[in-house]
Amino acid sequence: MRKLLQERARLLATIRTFFRSKNILEVETPILSRAGVCDPHLQNLNTYVNSRRFFLQTSPEFAMKRLLSAGSGDIYQIGKAFRNDEAGRLHNPEFTMIEWYRTGFDYRQLMDEVEELVSILLPVKDFERVTWREVYLRATGIDPMQVSTEELKTMVGEVAGQTSRQDLLDLIMAVKVLPALPGAVFIHDYPVDQASMAKIRDGIAERFELVIDGVELANGYTELTDPFEQEQRFRYENQQRRIMGKEEMPLDQHLLEAMQKGLPECAGVAMGFDRLVMLALGKQSLAEVMPFTAEFA
Amino acid sequence: MAKYATNQFKNGLKLIIDGDPYTIVENEVVKPGKGQAFNRIKVKNLKTGRVIERTYKSGETVEGADVMDVELEFLYSDGEYWHFMDPKNYEQIQATATAVEEAAKWLKGQELCEVTLWNGEPLLVTAPNFVELQITETDPGVRGDTASGGSKPATLETGAVVKVPLFVDQGEVIKVDTRTGEYVSRVKD
Numbered sequence: 001m002r003k004l005l006q007e008r009a010r011l012l013a014t015i016r017t018f019f020r021s022k023n024i025l026e027v028e029t030p031i032l033s034r035a036g037v038c039d040p041h042l043q044n045l046n047t048y049v050n051s052r053r054f055f056l057q058t059s060p061e062f063a064m065k066r067l068l069s070a071g072s073g074d075i076y077q078i079g080k081a082f083r084n085d086e087a088g089r090l091h092n093p094e095f096t097m098i099e100w101y102r103t104g105f106d107y108r109q110l111m112d113e114v115e116e117l118v119s120i121l122l123p124v125k126d127f128e129r130v131t132w133r134e135v136y137l138r139a140t141g142i143d144p145m146q147v148s149t150e151e152l153k154t155m156v157g158e159v160a161g162q163t164s165r166q167d168l169l170d171l172i173m174a175v176k177v178l179p180a181l182p183g184a185v186f187i188h189d190y191p192v193d194q195a196s197m198a199k200i201r202d203g204i205a206e207r208f209e210l211v212i213d214g215v216e217l218a219n220g221y222t223e224l225t226d227p228f229e230q231e232q233r234f235r236y237e238n239q240q241r242r243i244m245g246k247e248e249m250p251l252d253q254h255l256l257e258a259m260q261k262g263l264p265e266c267a268g269v270a271m272g273f274d275r276l277v278m279l280a281l282g283k284q285s286l287a288e289v290m291p292f293t294a295e296f297a
Numbered sequence: 298m299a300k301y302a303t304n305q306f307k308n309g310l311k312l313i314i315d316g317d318p319y320t321i322v323e324n325e326v327v328k329p330g331k332g333q334a335f336n337r338i339k340v341k342n343l344k345t346g347r348v349i350e351r352t353y354k355s356g357e358t359v360e361g362a363d364v365m366d367v368e369l370e371f372l373y374s375d376g377e378y379w380h381f382m383d384p385k386n387y388e389q390i391q392a393t394a395t396a397v398e399e400a401a402k403w404l405k406g407q408e409l410c411e412v413t414l415w416n417g418e419p420l421l422v423t424a425p426n427f428v429e430l431q432i433t434e435t436d437p438g439v440r441g442d443t444a445s446g447g448s449k450p451a452t453l454e455t456g457a458v459v460k461v462p463l464f465v466d467q468g469e470v471i472k473v474d475t476r477t478g479e480y481v482s483r484v485k486d
Contacts, residue, residue, distance in 0.1 A: 086326070170333045
């Protein structure tokens, strides 16, 4: 146990040293927020403070963007994030996230920096960059932009529940594409319907994910800075939630106001610290590298 | 019967799938970064023992199987059915040869067996971990050779054949581990 705690502490210290050397400022933002996350695949936990409902953040993204809009400059945070309904070998409802933002960067420059940090923390030297489309083609021979929904269905076998084309692509990504990716790979250039909070340029979402030995470690974007498009995306996601029978979430008006005042052009990335520890120690599950998972919390 | 959502899936949970009772032997949540989560489970059919894989979109619900394990005493077999009795209320239940298949060769009567019931019907009968049975047939061992590790086949009163050490004789009662089918010791009165 002590060896694990030492390893976590050592990695945290190394990460902080890295950010200090880059002149990126450590910040802290609230875990509790009046606004939730609209993304239909993320579920907030919530609690009540003086009879008012607050949501536990699924990532510090919204608050950190408010700091950027207020002129913070480059910032990072290492803190707890919370996601309901996520438990498994690679998921725990409460986990530690490293998130940072670089003003004036685009996603390619940020990939370079992620590479720099990860190669200090893990024994990884070669990083490959493959587009989202290419990664499916390589692992499965299918072109995700062309393939029919019927063909996707035959690839995954029987699945209980209503599955959209996107659901099937997600499932194939999780069970066929990621396990077939050895080493460190940046998957980049996502289709616009998977832009999340990324800027869209030339019909491509400027988003990347870093996958190491099949484990998704980081997700980053050239950040969307347009407040109107941001609000539209939130509303669209809430509409998806409604169709899926999930609760619609209150929009983060503070974030939208901050973006109206002006979010500087920037790129940002979130990295799972517990998964990083897992990879550093050559373990197979988060339970082996977290002092207490939810089961024992 | 209760329904279970995918976030309640765990090993040992009993479900009805395609009309048959199953038990979960492995449950994995897969979720790509910003995408839909799925539960991939391996389930064992409680009737046939066959293991299959199933994928559920997270949030789906599955009907639970009304399966329970009870201790019943084996009474007798009439050739077609195997008759058991609940020692608490003397209620009798009959099991098919399929349900008793694994346990049959160890049972002669009066053993307390674990019986898995589904909707009150026996699905699976498990013999006690240890049974004591008489040897009805085995070749005479070589006298004086008790220290060697040699063994020989012996037929028991239920028809089961187990390997026994050379010094064990016909007519003796031996203790057998039914999980491995191996000889444990002689039983001395």
